[in-house]
Every structure is written in C-alpha cells, then in structure tokens.
Amino acid sequence: MGGVGKNPALVWVVNLSAILLVVLWTIPTFGILVSSFRDRDAISTSGWWTALSASEQSLVARAAAPDDAEQRGGQWVIEGNVFGDAEGSLNAWGVRAQEPTAFTPGETTELRSGGVMQVEADGAYSITYAEEPEGRRGDRIFYTSAVPPSFSTENYDRVMTSEGVAQSFLNSLTVSIPATVIPILIAAYAAYALAWMQFPGRPLLIAAVVGLLVVPLQMSLIPLLEIYNGVGQIFGVPAKTYAGIWLAHTGFGLPLAIYLLRNYMVGLPREVIESAKVDGASDFEIFMKIILPLSFPALASFAIFQFLWTWNDLLVAKVFLTSSDNQMVLTGRLVELLGSRGGDWEILTTSAFITIIIPLIVFFSMQRYLVRGLLAGSVKGG
Numbered sequence: 001m002g003g004v005g006k007n008p009a010l011v012w013v014v015n016l017s018a019i020l021l022v023v024l025w026t027i028p029t030f031g032i033l034v035s036s037f038r039d040r041d042a043i044s045t046s047g048w049w050t051a052l053s054a055s056e057q058s059l060v061a062r063a064a065a066p067d068d069a070e071q072r073g074g075q076w077v078i079e080g081n082v083f084g085d086a087e088g089s090l091n092a093w094g095v096r097a098q099e100p101t102a103f104t105p106g107e108t109t110e111l112r113s114g115g116v117m118q119v120e121a122d123g124a125y126s127i128t129y130a131e132e133p134e135g136r137r138g139d140r141i142f143y144t145s146a147v148p149p150s151f152s153t154e155n156y157d158r159v160m161t162s163e164g165v166a167q168s169f170l171n172s173l174t175v176s177i178p179a180t181v182i183p184i185l186i187a188a189y190a191a192y193a194l195a196w197m198q199f200p201g202r203p204l205l206i207a208a209v210v211g212l213l214v215v216p217l218q219m220s221l222i223p224l225l226e227i228y229n230g231v232g233q234i235f236g237v238p239a240k241t242y243a244g245i246w247l248a249h250t251g252f253g254l255p256l257a258i259y260l261l262r263n264y265m266v267g268l269p270r271e272v273i274e275s276a277k278v279d280g281a282s283d284f285e286i287f288m289k290i291i292l293p294l295s296f297p298a299l300a301s302f303a304i305f306q307f308l309w310t311w312n313d314l315l316v317a318k319v320f321l322t323s324s325d326n327q328m329v330l331t332g333r334l335v336e337l338l339g340s341r342g343g344d345w346e347i348l349t350t351s352a353f354i355t356i357i358i359p360l361i362v363f364f365s366m367q368r369y370l371v372r373g374l375l376a377g378s379v380k381g382g
Contacts, residue, residue, distance in 0.1 A: 054147060090145045228320075
C-alpha cells in the first residue's frame with residue numbers, strides 16, 4: 001500500500017479501477033430499480049434509460065358495437081375515440097395485430113364487415129356502413145401513441161400480495177438471521193480458545209480448521225443431509241426443516257469464521273490480557289469484557305459476509321428445505337418466477353430488486369465496520 005501511495009500512476013490506476021467497479025455495479029442495479037416502477041408496456045417498448053421521456057407504445061382499443069350505429073343520410077355511422085374521454089395523439093393505426101401501423105392518421109380502409117374505417121390523429125374514428133351493421137362486438141383498432149412516463153408501486157403490490165414474494169421474503173429472513181448469529185457465537189468462543197488458551201492438541205485443531213477451509217461445499221452437501229436425516233430419525237425430527245439449514249450454514253461458515261477471528265484475536269495486545277489475568281479475571285471474563293469489544297470490527301465483517309452468503313444462497317436451500325410456500329426462500333422464488341413469468345419483466349425486475357434490497361441495506365449500513373475489520377489485521381501487523 002505504501003508503494004501505491006508514492007506512485008502517482010498506480011494511484012490513478014487504483015482510483016480508475018474503483019470508479020469502473022462502482023459504475024459496473026451501480027448501472028444494472030439502478031436499471032432494475034427504475035424498471036420495477038414501470039408498467040409492462042413501457043418495459044417492453046423502451047429501455048429504462050428512457051424512462052423520463054415519452055415512449056411510443058403499441059396499444060389497442062375496441063370500437064363501439066354495431067348496435068350503436070346511427071343512420072345519417074342513408075348511411076350507418078359509428079363514431080368514437082380510441083382514447084375514450086382522455087386526450088392523446090396517435091402516429092399510426094391498423095386493423096390487424098400483425099400490422100398495427102399499416103395506416104397513417106386520416107387514411108381509410110375497408111373492413112371485412114363491409115364498413116369503411118377512418119382514424120384521425122386525435123384518436124377520433126368513424127366507421128361508415130351502406131347498410132345497417134349487425135353484431136354485438138366492435139372492431140379492434142391497433143395504434144401507436146407516445147405515452148408520457150409514469151411510475152407506480154403497482155408491481156410491488158402485485159408481487160407482494162399474489163406472487164408469494166412476501167412469504168419468501170420472511171422465509172429468507174428466517175434462514176439468514178439464525179444462520180448468521182449461530183456461527184458467530186460458536187466461532188468467537190472457539191477463536192478465543194485457539195488464540196489465548198493453552199491446552200493439548202491446539203496446533204492440531206488449528207490445522208484442522210485450516211484444512212476444512214478447502215472442503216468443497218458441493219461434495220459435502222449430500223453426505224451432510226444423510227447424516228442429518230439419520231440423526232433426525234432418532235430424535236423424531238422431520239427431514240426438511242429450518243433447523244437443518246441453520247446447522248448446514250453453521251457448519252459451512254465455521255471454518256472461515258474461526259480462522260479469521262482467531263487470526264484477529266491473536267494480534268490483540270498481550271499486555272492487556274496478561275494484566276487482566278494477574279488481576280484475577282477468568283477466561284470467560286476476559287472474553288466478555290476485553291476480547292469481544294476489541295473484536296467488534298472483525299465480528300461485524302464476518303457477520304456481513306455470512307448474512308450475504310446465506311441470503312443469496314440457493315443450493316443449500318434446495319437441499320435442506322422443501323419447495324412449499326412456507327419454506328421457499330427468495331432466490332428459489334425468483335427461479336420459479338423466471339420459469340412461470342419469463343415474459344413478465346415487470347414481475348421479474350420487481351422481485352429481483354426485493355431480493356437485493358436487504359443485502360444493499362446491510363452493506364451500506366455496515367460498510368464502515370467491514371472496512372475496519374478488513375484493515376484491522378494489516379494495521380496491527382505494521
């Protein structure tokens with residue numbers, strides 16, 4: 001770091017790289033946020049970067065029914081406006097879904113029902129028949145019109161009330177909070193013991209913790225599930241429960257947590273701990289009154305990593321939880337919506353932003369602890 005600070009070229013490279021990463025991370029997130037407040041037609045016809053300008057959309061209206069035709073000078077006429085009581089202007093129109101822009105405003109075309117249709121730029125249409133028309137439904141009029149930008153929370157209301165996202169949001173919190181707290185509690189005690197307590201086999205335990213860091217999660221998932229099911233049958237615990245995924249996340253998170261916290265605690269001032277022992281403090285009192293307050297940045301750093309990992313996890317949740325509404329987490333719900341609502345981008349973008357909103361809040365509210373925790377080891381090492 002000292003060499004970087006003394007070299008202006010490296011400083012520029014570091015700063016530009018940081019700016020590039022921020023831009024690459026921010027742009028898609030902001031795009032998802034903007035799209036989540038737009039309706040389906042606006043998303044399908046224009047990009048989110050044009051959200052503040054009017055977008056040209058293909059719309060459809062239905063003319064009045066033939067029963068509403070009025071006789072004028074020997075002809076039967078139907079009149080109305082595609083915009084209804086509102087005001088607007090159209091750029092093109094058509095009578096077939098395959099050709100929504102076949103005609104310009106003011107042009108006429110003959111309908112299959114025998115009438116002649118004309119649509120003006122202000123949306124006013126007229127259909128003229130030589131004889132009294134029959135039927136109960138009016139003809140469809142396809143048109144393109146510039147629609148002003150509009151934003152609403154309708155997408156959020158929809159996904160939270162009818163798509164199961166609200167229940168999955170609670171399920172993710174039910175998984176993530178205990179799966180973050182439990183390994184921190186265990187790892188803090190274990191890290192203190194490995195750092196400051198003398199007992200036989202301590203080097204072997206430290207080596208075992210380091211060795212567990214390289215165990216692939218994918219290889220251990222199924223054996224761990226079988227062990228959990230076997231133990232669960234003995235105690236009458238069902239196979240797919242929240243307790244299973246809490247224990248799984250705890251097991252997968254403990255090696256890294258113990259390794260990081262032990263390396264941090266072993267660098268704390270030895271004089272402070274020895275003075276406390278001379279004054280008669282027990283290991284538990286030293287841990288609670290000295291180690292924990294001094295280790296808060298490291299604890300916060302691991303808490304952030306563990307929470308983000310468990311919140312964004314899909315694989316472990318697929319193995320240890322069912323796909324029912326009462327247990328499906330947000331990442332699983334997003335996958336399900338991607339299959340069932342693949343064309344409804346307003347649903348997908350809104351659900352995606354709900355999925356990332358908690359990680360964003362956690363990261364921005366605790367980033368100072370994250371930085372302090374990451375830099376604490378280097379500062380003490382100097």
